[in-house]
Amino acid sequence: MAGVNEPELLHAGLNLANHPSEKQAQVESDVFGFWVFLMSDAILFALLFVVYGTMLDATAGVPAPHTDFKFSSSFLETLALLSSSFAYGMVSLNLKLGASRRWIWGWLGVTFLLGAWFLRLEIGDFTDMVAHGETAQASGALSSFFVLVGTHGLHVTCGLIWIVIMAVQLAIHDIDERVKINLIRLGLFWHFLDVVWVAIFTIVYLRGLLA
Amino acid sequence: MDSMVWHSLFGRFVWIDLPVVKAWQDPTISNIIAGAAAMIAVFGALAGLGLITWLRKWRYLWSEWFTSLDHKRIGIMYVCLAVVMIVRGVIEGVLMRVQQDLAVNAPGILAPDHFAQFFSTHGTIMIFFVVMPLISGLVNFAMPLQIGARDVAFPFLNSIGLWLSVGGAVLVMVSLVIGEFSTGGWSGYPPYTELAFNGGVGPDYWIWAVTMSSLSAMLTGLNFAVTIYKLRAPGMSWMRLPLFSWTALCTAILMIFAMPPLTVATLLLAADRYLGMHFFTNDLGGNMMNYVNLFWLFGHPEVYILILPAFGVYSEVVSAYSSKELYGYVSLVIATMAIAVLSFTVWLHHFFTMGQSANVNAFFGILTMLIGIPTGVKLYNWTWTMFRGRVRYTAPMLFTLAFLITFVIGGLSGIILATPPLDYMMHNTLFLVAHFHNMLIPGTLFGMIAGCQYWFPKAFGFRLEEKWGKRAVFFWVVGFYMAFMPLYVLGADGATRRTVEFSNPAFQPWLLVAMCGGFLILAGLASLFVQVWVSVKKRDRLAVPVGDPWDARGLEWSISAPPPEYNFVSIPQVGHRDAFYWRKRNHGAYKPADHYRDIEMPKNTGWGVIFGLGMAVCFFGLVWHIWWMAILFGLLSIAAGLVRSFQRDLHKIIPAAEIEAADRHWLAIAAAATPVSRHLEETPSNEGRAIWPE
Amino acid sequence: MNRLRPVLGDLLTYALGYALALALTFTAFALVYFRLAAPQTIFAIILVLGLAQIIVHMRCFLHLSLQRSARADLMLVLFSSLIIALMVGGTLVVLFNLRARMM
Numbered sequence A: 001m002a003g004v005n006e007p008e009l010l011h012a013g014l015n016l017a018n019h020p021s022e023k024q025a026q027v028e029s030d031v032f033g034f035w036v037f038l039m040s041d042a043i044l045f046a047l048l049f050v051v052y053g054t055m056l057d058a059t060a061g062v063p064a065p066h067t068d069f070k071f072s073s074s075f076l077e078t079l080a081l082l083s084s085s086f087a088y089g090m091v092s093l094n095l096k097l098g099a100s101r102r103w104i105w106g107w108l109g110v111t112f113l114l115g116a117w118f119l120r121l122e123i124g125d126f127t128d129m130v131a132h133g134e135t136a137q138a139s140g141a142l143s144s145f146f147v148l149v150g151t152h153g154l155h156v157t158c159g160l161i162w163i164v165i166m167a168v169q170l171a172i173h174d175i176d177e178r179v180k181i182n183l184i185r186l187g188l189f190w191h192f193l194d195v196v197w198v199a200i201f202t203i204v205y206l207r208g209l210l211a
Numbered sequence B: 001m002d003s004m005v006w007h008s009l010f011g012r013f014v015w016i017d018l019p020v021v022k023a024w025q026d027p028t029i030s031n032i033i034a035g036a037a038a039m040i041a042v043f044g045a046l047a048g049l050g051l052i053t054w055l056r057k058w059r060y061l062w063s064e065w066f067t068s069l070d071h072k073r074i075g076i077m078y079v080c081l082a083v084v085m086i087v088r089g090v091i092e093g094v095l096m097r098v099q100q101d102l103a104v105n106a107p108g109i110l111a112p113d114h115f116a117q118f119f120s121t122h123g124t125i126m127i128f129f130v131v132m133p134l135i136s137g138l139v140n141f142a143m144p145l146q147i148g149a150r151d152v153a154f155p156f157l158n159s160i161g162l163w164l165s166v167g168g169a170v171l172v173m174v175s176l177v178i179g180e181f182s183t184g185g186w187s188g189y190p191p192y193t194e195l196a197f198n199g200g201v202g203p204d205y206w207i208w209a210v211t212m213s214s215l216s217a218m219l220t221g222l223n224f225a226v227t228i229y230k231l232r233a234p235g236m237s238w239m240r241l242p243l244f245s246w247t248a249l250c251t252a253i254l255m256i257f258a259m260p261p262l263t264v265a266t267l268l269l270a271a272d273r274y275l276g277m278h279f280f281t282n283d284l285g286g287n288m289m290n291y292v293n294l295f296w297l298f299g300h301p302e303v304y305i306l307i308l309p310a311f312g313v314y315s316e317v318v319s320a321y322s323s324k325e326l327y328g329y330v331s332l333v334i335a336t337m338a339i340a341v342l343s344f345t346v347w348l349h350h351f352f353t354m355g356q357s358a359n360v361n362a363f364f365g366i367l368t369m370l371i372g373i374p375t376g377v378k379l380y381n382w383t384w385t386m387f388r389g390r391v392r393y394t395a396p397m398l399f400t401l402a403f404l405i406t407f408v409i410g411g412l413s414g415i416i417l418a419t420p421p422l423d424y425m426m427h428n429t430l431f432l433v434a435h436f437h438n439m440l441i442p443g444t445l446f447g448m449i450a451g452c453q454y455w456f457p458k459a460f461g462f463r464l465e466e467k468w469g470k471r472a473v474f475f476w477v478v479g480f481y482m483a484f485m486p487l488y489v490l491g492a493d494g495a496t497r498r499t500v501e502f503s504n505p506a507f508q509p510w511l512l513v514a515m516c517g518g519f520l521i522l523a524g525l526a527s528l529f530v531q532v533w534v535s536v537k538k539r540d541r542l543a544v545p546v547g548d549p550w551d552a553r554g555l556e557w558s559i560s561a562p563p564p565e566y567n568f569v570s571i572p573q574v575g576h577r578d579a580f581y582w583r584k585r586n587h588g589a590y591k592p593a594d595h596y597r598d599i600e601m602p603k604n605t606g607w608g609v610i611f612g613l614g615m616a617v618c619f620f621g622l623v624w625h626i627w628w629m630a631i632l633f634g635l636l637s638i639a640a641g642l643v644r645s646f647q648r649d650l651h652k653i654i655p656a657a658e659i660e661a662a663d664r665h666w667l668a669i670a671a672a673a674t675p676v677s678r679h680l681e682e683t684p685s686n687e688g689r690a691i692w693p694e
Numbered sequence C: 001m002n003r004l005r006p007v008l009g010d011l012l013t014y015a016l017g018y019a020l021a022l023a024l025t026f027t028a029f030a031l032v033y034f035r036l037a038a039p040q041t042i043f044a045i046i047l048v049l050g051l052a053q054i055i056v057h058m059r060c061f062l063h064l065s066l067q068r069s070a071r072a073d074l075m076l077v078l079f080s081s082l083i084i085a086l087m088v089g090g091t092l093v094v095l096f097n098l099r100a101r102m103m
């Protein structure tokens, strides 16, 4: 019996105990490769943060982005994403448990809805800002705000599309090895977006609301 | 045609955008050169395509090469891409030398705007579409063989990376025929690349070509890093990894972390140009210093991306042609890693003059000089490797020797530039141009050429003919000194870079020498082509099917030349550094496997080609504001990338019997081959089974 | 089923992560909403809270740990953090230095 600490269980869901070791090495490198991609993406976000930080004062006479931040929606967005991460945790857990795909669909669905709710809130925020004349074209500060937060939003959108794709692949292929690997990668992606969001709500929203 | 319809179909394209049309309407020399270049590009492409059709090679090329996921073939295709692009790059360099020679108190042959396109395309091509593909190519070819793997970790991603690079190169070539290229230099600084200064298509071509190359490099780096991290043969511990693979790993890590800043810089610039944002604009809060900072966050690590693999090649070459173990392997490894990490801490030396305080400059200046230490260590390692070795002066070895000496000069001029007060004098002069060519040509390009020559027999099964190789060395080295040493003098005398016309007559003689040097380099490039041509003709006499023509050390030499698709019949067990050398000396080489097993390899797929070229068309649409094209081909590419995740039957099985037959056939050739000694290495008796008397 | 035990452990990890993340988020938002201290102090505190939350996410959701099997991932993340620190820190120093000198 494999314990919690066994490598094959680490990325939740892969029981490879009875596979030849070459397969296992393949899986490990597949997942590791995705980690590398995420880290490269993390650099991208870090730089967008820095650009945002250096352009805070570049308001060019237009109100700064933070004048339009809303406490409630940034809070709800955070809740939505956090909960969706937990929901995706349940996807991983069911995978690991070898549960039937109905469970996986279910939790993927919950994740999707929470992610979509997040996006809806964010788009609402953006349209409000634009309605008040705070467009990305109005000042450097606004450009950097929209690009930073928007890039995260774009990632969430990609994540949502990916969820749909995985749901379809589950229907076609059931839970085969490639579906498993891609579900694990999707999980890493989704949790990673949460990490980025923590930085966004702290540095962009809470800091802005403080000002 | 109705202008609305025209606009929605063809975006902002109008006939006068064709250089040929422009040359017809306004036949200045500069325009005629542009028109002729466009014609050459078009006819060159047509001739190439026609030749393939005439030889009926389309099916072969498509099914055996373009769609291949084999790391060796992908590597070779990368090198082919670089070969095509270097021709244009060098010709542009030489034409710029001609222009500056003619343009002392005279207009010369190139209009200022055209000259600006020249240095922009030349720099962009040389960095992103010559040296980067050479690196991806060589590492792709040699690294998996060196670490005892069957392929890279992500073969499909590898194909995507290749075709993204090809797509970027296609964009640069298309800019020659339709429209124009950026005038903002290879670094693309705003305001020159901003909408307000240049609203044309040039900067957009630059942005998307570089973005494609940047994504390709990032994916390739990821692939290499994971491959080296996870797929080394059993027993190949870190301290047994061949040095080229070490440098490949460090370069891969740099690619992973240094390409995102470039992507951010180009995409934010695109946001300014396409969406009217204000990141780097002059007005409404834009700050172009942010661009400079982002660009060099990439740019400095980039120069180490370019140079580390060359260091790896030099290490392999010196050790093989001196018949000695690499001197100070551990210190070389440590130096490589130190360079990799330090290279993230010095980017500011590219903009000492931007206005930060003297303390900031001093800090980065000192860090920059620190990098010289590990690099110096390496020079000693290579020198000591040769000491009392049995050195053979083959072309790759001569390139290495030329590098050793020339690189020191470049390093010294680098120390000058790393001193902020001196940099204030030299910045933006030809002194800098001399410095970086001094690093990039002997440092990188010689290394890449040496690597191609060194591994050529492994890739194709026959050696390169030496005479033309040595001529190439001669032309390249002499040409290099003549073309670039005068620039140190000119720069110190105040000749600015990127300058279309000089007014100081004292510059004239130096510019003349530099121009002659440029032509010699062109001769060197031609010699390389002749070398390959002659070698192909004589390939029967140069054949080395056994695969180890110079008694070399790494695992890549332990298999046939060219290697089978699966590389190794069984994954080798590694017990020593220089694993194959050890085996040869201990009667372990050229032995049949204990058991022959089926091997699973990825099937070929064309989706990578469609993805890369689809992206190129999409970006072409963006350049010209042809929105339907951008959207359509963008979606097509994304779909092509996704299709594969739905497919299942992705592998093929190569049956054990087939493998055994091939292996036994090769072993028979090896058994029949006479081992050759050093002084017969360049004779036809070298069939690739080299063994030296101890 | 003997498979269930480790899964239970994992469930607890996710639940713990969720609870901690929520708690940290609530604290940060509450600090700002009720202005419980001077803005500078609050900002410093929420930065620390944010960092803590990132570590919680890494540990509980992304399963980074000191265990051998995750060590490659951990090393990668640490190295990336180093590079991020260099790039972010360096950029801030340089650009704020430039700004100060232009004022």
Ligand code: HEM
Pocket: B090, B093, B094, B096, B097, B119, B120, B122, B123, B124, B126, B127, B131, B184, B185, B186, B187, B433, B437, B440, B441, B444, B445, B483, B496, B497, B498, B499, B518, B521
């Ligand atoms: C082979 C012969 C070469 C010749 C004759 C040549 C010549 C030149 C010349 C005349 C310039 C313009 C200098 C100026 O600003 O006034 C230039 C710029 C440049 N070259 Fe070369 N070059 C050669 C090879 C290379 C190679 C191999 C590389 C890179 C690996 C390279 C990279 C660059 C770069 C990055 C620039 C700067 C472009 C810019 O200003 O944006 N060159 N070269």
Ligand SMILES: [Cu+2]
Pocket: B299, B300, B303, B346, B347, B349, B350
């Ligand atoms: Cu540098």
